[in-house]
Amino acid sequence: MLTLHRNVGLFGGYAVKQPHTWFLLYTERNEVILVGSTVMHYALARFVAEVHAAVAATGKVPVELIETTTPRPNIPADLALPAFKAAKALNVPAPQLAAELAAAIEPSGLIGAVSAAGPFLNFSLRPDAIAAAVISEISSSGEAYGHHADGAGKTIVVDYSAPNIAKRMHVGHIRSTIIGQTLVNIFRALGYTVVGDNHLGDWGKQFGVVLAAIEREGKPGGTGEAALAELEAQYARYSAAAKEDAALDEHAREWSLRLEQGDAQARDLWQWSIDLTMSVNQRNYDRLNVHIDHAYGESFYEAMLPGVIEEALNKGVAYRDEGGAVVVENLDNLPNFLLQRSDGGTLYMTRDVATVLFRLNAFNPSQIVYVIGEPQTLHMRQLFALMRAMGHAESVGLMHIPFGTVFDAAGQPLSTRRGNMIYLESLIDEAIQRARAVVEQKNVGLPEEEKAAVAEAVGVGAVVYNDLYQDPKRNITLDWERMLATEGNSATYLQYSYARCRSILRRAEEEASGGGQNAGAADLSRLVHPSEQRLIKHLARLPEAVREAAARYAPFVIADWCYTTAREFGVFFEQCPVLKAETTDLRAARLALVAGTAQALQNGLALLGIRAPERM
RNA sequence: GACCCCGUAGCUCAGUGGAUUAGAGCGCUUCCCUGCGGAGGAAGAGGUCGCGCGUUCGAGUCGCGCCGGGGUCGCCA
DSSP states (O other): OOOOOTTTOSOSSOOOOSSOSOEEEEOTTSOEEEEESSOOOOHHHHHHHHHHHHHHHHTSSOGGGOOOBOOOTTSSOSEEEEOHHHHHHHTSOHHHHHHHHHHHOOOBTTEEEEEEETTEEEEEEOHHHHHHHHHHHHHHHGGGTTOOOTTTTOEEEEEOOOOBTTSOOBHHHHHHHHHHHHHHHHHHHTTOEEEEEOOOBOOSTHHHHHHHHHHHHOSOOSOHHHHHHHHHHHHHHHHHHHHHOHHHHHHHHHHHHHHHTTOHHHHHHHHHHHHHHHHHHHHHHHHTTOOOSBOOTGGGGGGGHHHHHHHHHHTTSOEEOTTSOEEEOOSTTOOOEEEEOTTSOBOHHHHHHHHHHHHHHHHOOSEEEEEEEGGGHHHHHHHHHHHHHTTOOSSOEEEEEEEOOEEOTTSOBOOTTTTOOOBHHHHHHHHHHHHHHHHHHHOTTSOHHHHHHHHHHHHHHHHHHHHHSSOTTSOEEOOHHHHTOOSSSSHHHHHHHHHHHHHHHHHHHHHHHTTOOOOOOOOGGGOOSHHHHHHHHHHTTHHHHHHHHHHTTOTHHHHHHHHHHHHHHHHHHHHOOSTTOSSHHHHHHHHHHHHHHHHHHHHHHHHHTOOOOSOO
16 A cells, blocks of 8 residues: 655655655656655655655645755755746746745754755755754664665676686776676665676687697696796797797697587686686685675586577678678677677677676576776677667666776886786785784784784775775776875775774773763754764765665765765864763763764775774 | 767866856875874865867856877677
């Protein structure tokens, strides 16, 4: 059954709920974004809904013209209604309409001051009401604060990381891995079923070289990354030699063929190199808090490839040219591309088509999200166009989330050939090592084990944050100074802010258990100091930040929120004593605010895959 | 030649259905420890939003054209 607030009913803009447990929420574009049942509506969304209802109740503005916006930070209001459009439709001056509305609306619920500022109608939150609402929301939701049920019943496949087998992961993979995992975390927070798939580069022409090189030089000895590095070196030596010696090139081709035909020796060596690579990669994944559900890899799709080519030919989206190659041309004005080489071999594109088909069949996703570098934008557009042309994209959104290239301090792209490549394992090692030096200096008293844990959290956090704090499609420079900064907009600053919160809460607990006076009852309505209010209002924005981050496939929205949280907490910390607050009930209220800040910040950091130590 | 991304303070970046006085961090100049963690807080200097037209009452934001940087364009992935 569906119950709506009787004074409001259904209308464009935000419909309202109040104490009811069922409601509809419309966006300003008239899309139903939430049909609530037991899902609690976050405070800020309630506030917006209340404002729309209040404006509608005046009868002065047609509901379809009620539009609100979040004002810029320098405007002393929490929600604004620019009256331009409505005033034009009603043929009255905008300032006059704003003034009339201001006079007709009384504070109630979460709505505090209402005032006209020229053509804008500004609304402020009622300080005591918002404080109580937000803090109790965080407290009751805990780790789920900021999460939604928007994606319930829907599945998203995220394709990320995609290391090459028989090679070490390098900084080029780190962006896909970290951005991809964060998107997975964000989609899960929105209630989607998320399937992460590591599309391993374990097939193709170059794998014949790997096998031929192993045959020539023998399996690399040693273990872990050293063995993998040696395998990589063998590959490089063989490739170089094959350029001079056509017989070696031909021999590699033979190995490639043996592998494809299921030759036992080829398969064994192939599997061995996969196992070696994945065991080395796993250490990096563990340290980065990355957990990928599947790793089907390109080889998995081998059996589907003839069918893909046949289907494309049958559907008339591709043709076989004189040389025998299967060509797709004239698709959405994109450049031509191939599904099969003239020698009969398949291509990256062929396997990508098969991969989409498999995922549609296996997971029935509403979206497939590819976290792949910007240089592959054209390839992705071609793939998506082809899937549409073949009639396979009707029920699924195919999204490419491109990310920029990593450059070194001299402005050169990192590459193995240039010799300036940085491997993921050593990058993380060095970050932790540098963090360790700071920990030694700042945390003299910590037990050895905790020092190590803090150094790892800080070092890894810095590496992760370096990839998440800005728009992924920008090119980035690997700058140790910037990456390992412990001040300003940095992972360390966020972690430090969390640790300060925990420190206060820990002391409060110690005092309580040490026979100190009982804390007073928390009267949250007393949290009306400007810095308390700013912090509270910001904490209230996490739920919408999560939605925005998902809608824009933009982890930096969460990073931004975390950073602002830390900043607002810093100001509060300076201006409002907690443990030595003037009264016990204010002290209790501030402790509740600190606890809420810690919880919300921890939730935000968790989305980014950044650990938050209790002490550091 | 065509197409894609980027261009906002000295440096690194936010600013996304156009709308009230363009915001941070780093760096620079000052200031705040008898006070819950100084990996902190406050203040200041610093901006023709690459350039030019256009749309609009109103453009960093939308359109077109340039300039600069990065990238891609059928038998690699």
